[in-house]
Amino acid sequence: MVNIGDVARAAGVARSTASYALSGKRSVSDEVRDRVRRVAAELGYTPNAGARALATSQSKVIGLLAQFLPDEFAPAMLQYIQGVANTARDAGYDILLASDPDGPGALKRITDSRMVDGVVLLNVAENDDRLPILRAAPQPGALVGLPADCTGVDVFDLDFEEAGRAMVEHLDRLGHRELILVSQPEHVIERGGAYVWRLQNAALETARNRGITLHAVHGSSAQPEIGRELHALLDSRPGATGLLLNNEAAAAALPTVLHERRLSAPGDLSVLGRYSDEFARTFSLPFSSIESAPDRLGRMAVRQLVRRIEHQAPEGEPYVVRFVSPELVDRGSTAPPPNRH
Amino acid sequence: MVNIGDVARAAGVARSTASYALSGKRSVSDEVRDRVRRVAAELGYTPNAGARALATSQSKVIGLLAQFLPDEFAPAMLQYIQGVANTARDAGYDILLASDPDGPGALKRITDSRMVDGVVLLNVAENDDRLPILRAAPQPGALVGLPADCTGVDVFDLDFEEAGRAMVEHLDRLGHRELILVSQPEHVIERGGAYVWRLQNAALETARNRGITLHAVHGSSAQPEIGRELHALLDSRPGATGLLLNNEAAAAALPTVLHERRLSAPGDLSVLGRYSDEFARTFSLPFSSIESAPDRLGRMAVRQLVRRIEHQAPEGEPYVVRFVSPELVDRGSTAPPPNRH
DNA sequence: CCGATGCGTCGAACCGGTTCGAAGCATAAC
DNA sequence: GTTATGCTTCGAACCGGTTCGACGCATCGG
Numbered sequence: 001m002v003n004i005g006d007v008a009r010a011a012g013v014a015r016s017t018a019s020y021a022l023s024g025k026r027s028v029s030d031e032v033r034d035r036v037r038r039v040a041a042e043l044g045y046t047p048n049a050g051a052r053a054l055a056t057s058q059s060k061v062i063g064l065l066a067q068f069l070p071d072e073f074a075p076a077m078l079q080y081i082q083g084v085a086n087t088a089r090d091a092g093y094d095i096l097l098a099s100d101p102d103g104p105g106a107l108k109r110i111t112d113s114r115m116v117d118g119v120v121l122l123n124v125a126e127n128d129d130r131l132p133i134l135r136a137a138p139q140p141g142a143l144v145g146l147p148a149d150c151t152g153v154d155v156f157d158l159d160f161e162e163a164g165r166a167m168v169e170h171l172d173r174l175g176h177r178e179l180i181l182v183s184q185p186e187h188v189i190e191r192g193g194a195y196v197w198r199l200q201n202a203a204l205e206t207a208r209n210r211g212i213t214l215h216a217v218h219g220s221s222a223q224p225e226i227g228r229e230l231h232a233l234l235d236s237r238p239g240a241t242g243l244l245l246n247n248e249a250a251a252a253a254l255p256t257v258l259h260e261r262r263l264s265a266p267g268d269l270s271v272l273g274r275y276s277d278e279f280a281r282t283f284s285l286p287f288s289s290i291e292s293a294p295d296r297l298g299r300m301a302v303r304q305l306v307r308r309i310e311h312q313a314p315e316g317e318p319y320v321v322r323f324v325s326p327e328l329v330d331r332g333s334t335a336p337p338p339n340r341h
Numbered sequence: 342m343v344n345i346g347d348v349a350r351a352a353g354v355a356r357s358t359a360s361y362a363l364s365g366k367r368s369v370s371d372e373v374r375d376r377v378r379r380v381a382a383e384l385g386y387t388p389n390a391g392a393r394a395l396a397t398s399q400s401k402v403i404g405l406l407a408q409f410l411p412d413e414f415a416p417a418m419l420q421y422i423q424g425v426a427n428t429a430r431d432a433g434y435d436i437l438l439a440s441d442p443d444g445p446g447a448l449k450r451i452t453d454s455r456m457v458d459g460v461v462l463l464n465v466a467e468n469d470d471r472l473p474i475l476r477a478a479p480q481p482g483a484l485v486g487l488p489a490d491c492t493g494v495d496v497f498d499l500d501f502e503e504a505g506r507a508m509v510e511h512l513d514r515l516g517h518r519e520l521i522l523v524s525q526p527e528h529v530i531e532r533g534g535a536y537v538w539r540l541q542n543a544a545l546e547t548a549r550n551r552g553i554t555l556h557a558v559h560g561s562s563a564q565p566e567i568g569r570e571l572h573a574l575l576d577s578r579p580g581a582t583g584l585l586l587n588n589e590a591a592a593a594a595l596p597t598v599l600h601e602r603r604l605s606a607p608g609d610l611s612v613l614g615r616y617s618d619e620f621a622r623t624f625s626l627p628f629s630s631i632e633s634a635p636d637r638l639g640r641m642a643v644r645q646l647v648r649r650i651e652h653q654a655p656e657g658e659p660y661v662v663r664f665v666s667p668e669l670v671d672r673g674s675t676a677p678p679p680n681r682h
Numbered sequence: 683c684c685g686a687t688g689c690g691t692c693g694a695a696c697c698g699g700t701t702c703g704a705a706g707c708a709t710a711a712c
Numbered sequence: 713g714t715t716a717t718g719c720t721t722c723g724a725a726c727c728g729g730t731t732c733g734a735c736g737c738a739t740c741g742g
Contacts, residue, residue: 001453047454050395051395075416085438089441095437095439096402096435097437099423109387110435113387115391252624282414282415282593
């Protein structure tokens with residue numbers, strides 16, 4: 001394998017000169033610079049990543065901690081990963097993907113070993129046990145998801161409170177008086193998935209203020225259980241005219257459930273979900289939804305992380321907690337409730 | 342950050358002794374070994390990955406080249422990634438995820454810079470332009486997918502020919518005489534997705550030998566186009582009693598299409614797909630299918646790759662091309678064709 | 683009692699980059 | 713003519729590990 005010494009020798013200069021000629025960090029005569037660069041290209045020189053990382057304390061790699069939990073809906077996860085990966089690539093960083101179920105251990109390993117210049121955490125829980133380790137690490141970190149304690153990290157998340165309010169208000173304006181909200185499994189909450197109750201509480205409060213009945217329930221995140229649960233739910237709440245979904249698996253299962261019940265949206269039932277447009281396309285979901293913007297959140301997290309890594313953020317710049325405002329994508333699945341007699 | 346020199350000093354030994362005490366590559370007195378290890382644990386020592394890679398020429402990282410192409414169905418892709426990531430972790434390797442659309446460029450960069458000890462290629466095309474670069478690289482490579490030229494790499498893939506035969510034979514045994522096969526978009530073939538015609542040709546030949554009419558068509562891999570196409574297809578082939586799917590998007594769209602047409606499987610139409618069990622669960626697909634075993638293929642690829650990396654494979658061990666036999670998972674969506682008058 | 687053996691430890695070199703201080707040299711300024 | 717200035721270039725040190733050869737010392741055999 002050709003190293004910088006080989007390049008220097010072939011160009012007839014010292015190693016240091018070759019380094020400067022390639023990096024441009026010191027002025028080098030035009031003639032030498034061109035010669036070194038030509039020789040480097042001819043020999044197919046690529047710097048050794050380990051050596052460079054050792055010398056500069058920069059690896060040009062971002063760690064991505066994603067956990068594929070059995071009660072998270074994997075395809076939804078993928079969107080965040082793509083958003084992070086694409087943005088990182090454009091910024092000149094590679095992605096080290098750690099899907100270890102032992103999140104804290106994996107995080108400690110990749111930060112302490114200086115394999116990464118910074119870390120993006122997905123799936124952040126209310127009291128995430130990776131956070132203490134991240135705060136103690138020398139690298140900056142960015143989160144997608146809101147924990148209880150945001151000190152020392154940059155945080156990006158959908159404004160789930162606003163989403164909950166917007167969903168209820170939207171159906172209230174159309175005249176609905178009884179709604180059902182299907183959230184993620186309770187298990188997700190216990191594990192610290194605060195976004196579940198953030199949306200739910202805001203929805204409940206808004207409903208209360210407006211005199212609307214809101215049945216808030218938890219649904220499985222696996223098929224086919226969630227399908228059965230939706231059936232049981234619609235059986236038990238015949239008066240409900242609107243269905244709110246904060247559960248990707250439920251959204252994916254709903255078209256089949258509606259067909260089986262000979263119901264259509266919005267004729268018989270108004271439906272409003274919370275998932276990304278990409279997700280809607282993949283699953284052919286015809287329901288209006290609050291856009292969860294995974295690509296945008298991933299992009300924001302990486303952008304800010306890169307700013308910190310490259311010290312474009314001034315030393316004492318305060319950490320940010322930024323919420324993306326939910327936008328309603330209208331796919332025509334909501335309408336005034338049907339007239340009943 | 343604490344380095345091995347700090348550990349050595351705190352333990353009162355030389356750096357080299359500390360290294361040997363931790364690695365066990367030379368005998369060290371019990372007393373010193375225990376003391377060094379205790380001190381290392383107390384100080385929270387983690388070796389610097391760059392330095393270690395530089396010294397040993399081993400990074401303990403495997404490169405994973407995955408391309409998220411618009412005409413591939415992303416959730417299907419995810420399964421391979423998970424299979425590879427899990428197996429790599431268990432073998433003590435981290436994953437460098439390169440989702441760069443410029444596959445050859447990304448591959449050249451991560452191999453030449455010695456960031457990775459080996460590479461797994463997903464989405465391998467008939468004449469994949471990453472292969473010449475992989476063969477020239479000093480690291481071994483493993484493919485998931487069958488290219489035209491397999492020299493210099495280990496190859497793992499589903500036996501798509503056998504899958505095509507098995508699908509037709511299965512429905513032939515049940516008495517079907519006219520079938521439809523929906524494959525991936527033609528664009529996937531043009532790009533080199535040989536598995537599409539490998540399955541299709543085998544299916545066509547089997548059908549011909551058995552006197553069965555097989556309509557082979559290509560379908561979109563995006564929603565909602567594929568749904569419309571399925572409708573048009575069923576309109577135009579009213580005599581077909583069996584539907585074979587080698588297209589994940591078509592499988593995902595089919596339940597809705599069947600409901601809309603008031604058809605049920607297998608009562609009105611026998612359906613047989615080619616996708617993984619995990620995929621079937623995620624999308625609540627009630628159709629029998631040929632298991633595409635992405636996790637198993639990912640695992641096999643990584644296992645073999647690790648053997649090569651760690652020279653457990655004898656120097657001259659020939660490269661393998663290994664096909665996974667398709668297994669039919671019966672979900673009860675096939676039956677003898679309905680009696681018509 | 684002396685030389686051979688072997689275990690445990692140490693110092694130094696090396697991996698392949700980057701970076702700092704200094705030196706060489708030509709030109710400009712006094 | 714001498715000194716100051718600036719531009720190039722070089723050599724050496726450093727990042728933090730691993731590994732090789734050598735050395736000291738205790739043990740064993742003759």
